[in-house]
Amino acid sequence: MEGANSGGDGDGDSDGGDRPWQSYHTVYTTAKAGMEGVDKEKVQRVVYEMSKGSKYFQNEERKEAFINQKIQNLRIQCAKLTQADLVHYRKVADRRIVELEASRDLSRIWLHVDMDAFYAAVETLSNPTLQGKPMAVGSMSMISTANYEARKFGVRAAMPGFIARKLCPELIFVPTDFKKYTYYSDLTRKVFRIYDPNFVAGSLDEAYLDITEVCKERNVNSEEIAQELRAGVYEETGLTCSAGVAPNRLLAKVCSDINKPNGQYVLPNDRMAVMTFVSSLPIRKIGGIGKVTEHILKGVFEINTCEQMLEKSSYLYAVLSQPTAEFFCSVGLGLGQKDSPQVRFRKSISNERTFSxxxxxxxxxxxxVELAEMLSADMQKEGLCGRTLTLKLKTASFEVRTRAVTLQKYISSSEDILKHAKKLLKAELPISVRLIGLRVSQFNGDKCSATPDPTQKTITNFITSGDVNRNCSSFPDVADLDFVSDAETNLSIANGQTSQLDWRDPFVGNYLSDGDHQSCIVQKNDGVEEVQTPSNDATSSHYSGFTEGSTSFQGQFEGINVMNESKLREGARLNSRCQETTMLWLNDYKCSLCGIELPPSFVEERLEHSDFHLAEKLQKEESRIHQPYVPSRSRNQKDGITRQSKSKKQKLSKKEGKYTPIDSFFVKK
DNA sequence: GCGGATCAC
DNA sequence: TATGGTGATCCGC
Incomplete structure (x- = not known):
């Protein structure tokens, strides 16, 4: 609202000035519930002092600079628009706004419930001595939730514990205990179900209810329903919650935040009321508009409130992608999203761990190995098989990288996962990382059936074709072509059986969401749902037992046998060459084939050198298969080493990361 | 399909 | 000492 950083924001103000902390934008300093009366200047200063100079901080600065460049670019684009352009885009925007307006639906009444400081409140319930004392759920490195006493000090969710302790030395830390939260979450849902058996759970502590029918049947207004529901939740759990009522979910969510904690706010189903409400609403309150989007909208278009989205709509349509512009306009009109289907399928499963x-x-x-074991176990628990494996790395400097392979067969065993994960990791070595993650996506339509859990209710909508098992790991391996990972993706995918329900709601997404799209809840037709909760408690058991059995990475590293495969097609060759360029250099220094030493910075020389070996290999090959090969310097490699002959600025080794051009993001072509 | 990024909780 | 984990989506290749 009156946010400390809203003053001269986005102008590159006060950098290096007497208040450097003002330019350090964090996620957790934005004013939210319970932050009234907080000395924001002091909080900001402490956060800055604690962070300054750290690797994390430096990365934040890098990202910030990147965003500022995007803003600059967009500004230039706007400035370049001619009068004629503006007239045109004014028309485009106006037409769309009329259409959007016509789609306005005021027939439903939505209620969003949000538990107050949920984890903290549950912990206080189970340990009443915490009552009235500043407390945070989480650890020294990360806080999940802080109670309202702690929030008075500026302590917030997503803040590292050691900074929180600096802000509030008496702060009590309580470790997270998801079993407890799930238990209480279930209790709240018992109450929700009374008012809407098909309610949509957003997470453990919030839900959307369509209360249209209850209001009608019982002939009571939404305010009374909200009161009653909150009282019911309190009676059932001893916990307080807040509620928001509005014609759609997007607005209901905004409303539940207004009188938090232990309060509610009703926005009537009336067009004027909605427009008035939205007119002064800061854009950051909208689900889907986060720190970066807010920054860009302010910096480029000087948009601070939702109303201003309509005022600037011609510029939005001129410079942003159409769906993005459209979302912002619909927000300006106070519209929600179209209804999402009752059943949603999980699209990926992953795990990741941070370490020193x-x-x-x-x-x-x-x-x-540990991650692969855990992931496989989770997949088997859910009966999932997938064909895309993604490795995630966070370097010591907090840069995040992902590397993926899509296979021809569906996998779920830890052996399969590990096999491919190792290849992906090998290609990145040497590298200093603080996090590794694995994700599997592109599921086979149905459960893999390895060990079906009889207690698990199956979703009837699933297509259960006889093909289901064909691709699964229970079948014998097909020829292992996997190391030419990228080439595989070029092969036509065998009769893609996409039983994944591929619905696409134009109003769901990054900028197109009212917040429930990330729901990990599969809501069944009967109203029963299953919740995927982060099972932190389970990790310890996973870790034990895998402490040994680590085979040496080094041992498998010498192989350049990628090139020995004889019947690779042209595409496969280029890709294997790409792999080779990354695998060729032992310890990123020494050629594994001839022993010559070339430091990583000699990019051109190294490429030349690998070309040499490649040509050598191919010549041998060509004597067998008759296929000409022209070493091409113009082809870009997928591994990020872009080949530009003259530039030594491309020295950036992969370790240091590559930076994609600014102009791409957010800009319409 | 891949990779970088944003967002939410 | 020290800045998380899971899942989803979008954009531009």
Whole structure:
């Protein structure tokens, strides 16, 4: 609202001035519930002092600079628009706004419930001595939730504990205990179900209810329903919650935040009321508009409130992608999203762990084994098989990288996962990382059936074709072509059986969401749902038992046998060459084939050198298969080493990361 | 399909 | 000492 950072924001103000902390934008300093009367200047200063100079901080600065460049670019684009352009885009925007307006639906009454400081409140319930004392759920490195006493000090969710303790030395830390939260969450849902058996759970502590019918049947207004529901939740759990009522979910969510904690706000189903409400609403309150989007909208278009989205709509349509512009306009009109289907399918499953940064390959390999085991277990629990595996790395400097392979067969066993994960990781070595993650996506339509859980209710809508098992790991391996990972994706995918329900709601997404799209809840037709909760409690058991069995990474590293495969097609060759360029250099220094030493910075020389070996290999090959090969310097490699002959600025080794051009993001072509 | 990024909780 | 984990989506290749 009156946010400390809203003053001269986005002008590159006061950098290096007497108040450097003002330019350090964090997620947790934005004014939210319970932050009234907080000395924001002091909080901001402490956060800055604690962070300054750290690797994390430096990365934040890098990202910030990147965003500022985007803003600059967009500003230039706007400035370049001619009068004629503006007239045109004014028309485009106006037409769309009329259409959007016509789609306005005021027939439903939505209620959003949000538990107050949920985790903290539950912990206080189970340990009443915490009552009235500043307390946070989480650890020294990260806080999940802080109670309202702690919030008075500026302590907030997503803030690292050691900073929170600086802000509030008496702060009590309580470790997270998801079993407890799930238990109480279930209790609240018992109450929700009374008012809407098909309610949509957003997470453990919030839900959307369509209360249209209850209001009608019982002939009571929404305010009374909200009161009653909150009282019911309190009676059932001893916990307080807040509620918001509005014609759509997007607005209901905004409303539940207004009188938090232990309050409610009703926005009537009336067009004027909605427009008035939205006119002064800061854009950051909208679900889907986060720190970066807010920054851009302010910096480029000087948009601070939702109403201003309509005022600037011609510029939005001129410079942003159409769906993005459209979302902002619909927000300006106070519209929600179209109804989402009752049943939603999980699209990926993943796990990741942070540890103290290391470049010890044996250690990294061990982490990978553990992750693969855990992921496989989770997948089997859910009966999932997928064909895309993604490795995520966070370097010691907090840069995040992902590397993916899409396979021809569906996998779920830890052996399969590990096999491919190792290849992906190997290509990145040497590297110092602080986090490794694995994700599997592109599921086979149905459960993999390895060990079906009889107690698990199946979703009837699923297509259960006889093909289901064909691709699963229970079948014998097909020829292992996997190392030419990218080439595989070029092969036509065998009769893609997409039983994944591929619905696409134009109003769901990054900028197109009212917040429930990230729901991990599968809501059944009968109203029963299953919740995927982060099972932190389970990790310890996973870790034990995998402490040994780490095979040396080094041992498998010498192979350049990628090139020995004889019947690779042209595409496969280029890709294997791409792999080779990354695998060729032992310890990123020494050629594994001839022993010549070339430091990573000699990018051109190294490429030349690998070309040499490649040509050598191919010549041998060509004597067998008759296929000409022209070493091409113009082809870009997928591994990020862009080949530009003259530039030594491309020295950036992969370790240091590559930076994509600014102009791409957010800009319409 | 891949990779970088944003967002929410 | 020290800045999380899971899942989803979008954009531009």
């Amino acid at each position: 940064a290391t470049e010890d390959e044996v250690l990294l390999h061990k982490k990978l």
